[in-house]
Each structure stands twice: as structure tokens, then as C-alpha cells.
Amino acid sequence: MLKSTSLSPSNGRLSDGCHNSMSSPTTPTSKSHQIPESANIYTAATPTESYPKLGKDYFRTSKDPMYEGANGIVRKGTDKTRMPTLVIKRIKRRDQTEEHYLKSVLMEYNTIKLCNHKNVIQILDVCYNPETSDFSLIYPYYAKGDLLDLMSNFRRFKIETSASLKDSVFKQILKGVNYLHSKNIIHRDLKTENCLIDADGIIKIADFGYALNLNDDSYIDYLKENPVEIYCGTNSFKAPELFELERKVHSEDGFDFSEFFHKVENMRYVDYWSLGIIYLNIYLMKSPWNNADLHDIKNMSFSKYVKHYPQDPSSVSRVIIDLNKSSSTFSNNPALSLFKGLHYDSRELILGMLHPTPEKRKSPKDVLNSEWMSQVYANPKDLISLLK
Ligand SMILES: Nc1ncnc2c1ncn2[C@@H]1O[C@H](COP(=O)(O)OP(=O)(O)OP(=O)(O)O)[C@@H](O)[C@H]1O
Ligand SMILES: [Mg+2]
16 A cells, blocks of 8 residues: 655654764855854864853754754754854764764764855854753754745645746755765755755755765764664665665674775765655655665555566656556556656656666756756745745
């Protein structure tokens, strides 16, 4: 049976809670926020006293969190000028050494600092809380929240969105991820909840807690010490190879790290997959399965999809022709039948992003260069004006 995921505010907000680390910052330019002088380069060697402090340099403006998850507590805040509204994301200490905790904080900060793109979140600073001895990350506040919440509200208030608006949201996400990959950054936790929306309706890819910054080799040692982080992510958005990796990491034969690191660039294919799921979520408000794990015997939707996946160009054409026929139902393949709800132009490319073989997946660049995407445009403000 098809397990379609309904999008309620609480849905999909579970993650496996793993962070990693590395550090190789550069200085991005901030268009909308003044980056304080202290917000330069922090490394594991930076003494705690040198960080800006919560209560002295940054202040919470609300006691109640906007969000609390396994890894972070997100609150609104401000700086010494009391002028901008900021977001203070406290990074929770989990079952990790002091060294790993600090590395995970700096990884998120330094990876985002490498980026300067309209569709990628900005980061302003890191601060230390002397009372609790933990760290927080300082972000601009994106007034329209996250895409999962926005879509849930559309559904709750029965607001229809046009195909072109949905496609234009996806195009912004593709641009952001394409940029990240061009900078050798793999996100690894792409989902609607991790796409924030600013006051102008611009999408910002956020939450780099799992990101892999391939510019800095320190991720190798970090993942060796924290192998569970090799396969982390959010189940319904996770690529099938991550479930395989999970089994290998825990296998009694031991995990071959050198083989994994030799091909670590292949981790970008997990982002391609998540993008395909994101499109189905945006367009249909449904996910095709709860997880893409062939070993989950309850998960017939995914195994049927893989079994019937068209492997060569002529089979792809056949499936696309069948999908386009109004009489076809794909009743034996509920996940594929979801593609009937997409519009013609997107079907083949989204099917290509959701190729069970990682190396064969369509990349964000392939999709951006497609005829379909070249014709997609909408005013980002249209997205947020719908809820006014
Ligand atoms: N800068 C921001 N502006 C507005 N909302 C934000 C901002 N940062 C985070 N949020 C809200 O907080 C939520 C959680 O933030 P984020 O994804 O960074 O934390 P997290 O790492 O997922 O936490 P956990 O792993 O514990 O679930 C986002 O989905 C969004 O709703
Ligand atoms: Mg998140």
C-alpha cells in the first residue's frame, strides 16, 4: 500500500541527530546583516574567552523556543545594538566528547561561512554561554519560517498554489544545492523543513548540521571517530544507499573506511535523491515512502518502485508514455503512480533524480539546464502573499 506522508507541522521533524566537523572558513559578504568583527575565523584552538558571549554580545528576546529538536534549540534574539532580529540556535550537547561538541559547532559555522549565495542561509557568528558552557550559532531571522510549515498552512487553509509557483520554489532549491556542490559542500539533510523563507519569499537552504565540507580533510578523522554520521539524515528523504551504508557500518566484518573515503564525492548523489523527494513533497504534498530501505519488508512501495524502475532509455520512454495516458493507473506500483500527479515536463527529470543507482541520478545542474526549468519563473513574493 502506498504510504503517502501528509504534511502536518509535526511531520518529518525527526532527524537522526548527528553532527560532524571541520574548519576552513573564508569571509563571505553579508548583504543584509552587518557581520561583527569578532565573527571571523574560529578553530578548535580558539580559547573559549575569545568567543562573543550570550548575555553580553547577543541576547535572547524570547524565552520560548521557536523550535526544539534533538540537536538544537532555536530562539529569537538580538545583538548589542538591539536593532536586528536574529536567530540564536543553541547547539545541544549530546553524548559526545567536549572536542567533538566544539567541532560540530564550528563545522556548521565554518561550512556556511564558505557560502555566498542568494539561496543559501547566511551565518553571522558563534557565541558562548558561560552559564551553560555551550555554544550557539547566530543567524539572520528569516521571517517566513520554513517550507514545511508554509506548505502545511497552505493545506490547512485550503490555499491552492500554481504549478509554476511550485516549480519556481524548487528551482531556487536546485540553484542553492547546485552552488553548494560547486563549492564541494554536500548538505546530506535536504528536506522542506530545512528550507527557510525570507521576508521576500526567497528560499534559503539551511541546517548544515550534517553537511560534508570536502574542502577540509578533517572530516575523515571525524567520521572515523563517529561512523554513525556516515549514514545520517532524515528517513523519508534518505537515499537507498544510506540504508546499505548503515548496515555495512554495523556489519561484523568491519567497515572499509578507505573505500568509503576514496569515493566520498559520491555522497553528493544523496542530495540528488533528496531533491527528487522534495519536489514530490512540494508538488503533491506527499512522499512516496517512509524510507527507501529494501530490507524493510513492510515497505512494499519502495521495493515495487525499484523492481519496475526503467533502466534504459527506451524503458524510460515507455514509462513516460504510460504515465501520460489518462487510463494508466500503475496500480501495482503506487510510488510510480504518484508521478501521474506531476505535470508532463517534470516527470522524466524527477524520475531521473530518483534513480535507485546513485551514479545514474540526474543532478541539480541537469535539471536546471533542462527545457522544463529554463521556462520556470515566478515572483518569489507570490509565495508569501498567498497567506496574507
Ligand atoms: N534563521 C532562521 N529563521 C527562521 N526560522 C529558523 C531559522 N533557523 C531555524 N529556524 C527554524 O527552526 C527549525 C530548526 O532549525 P535547524 O534546522 O537549523 O535545526 P536542527 O539542526 O534541525 O535541529 P534538530 O537537528 O535538533 O532538529 C527550522 O526548521 C526553522 O523552522
Ligand atoms: Mg533542521
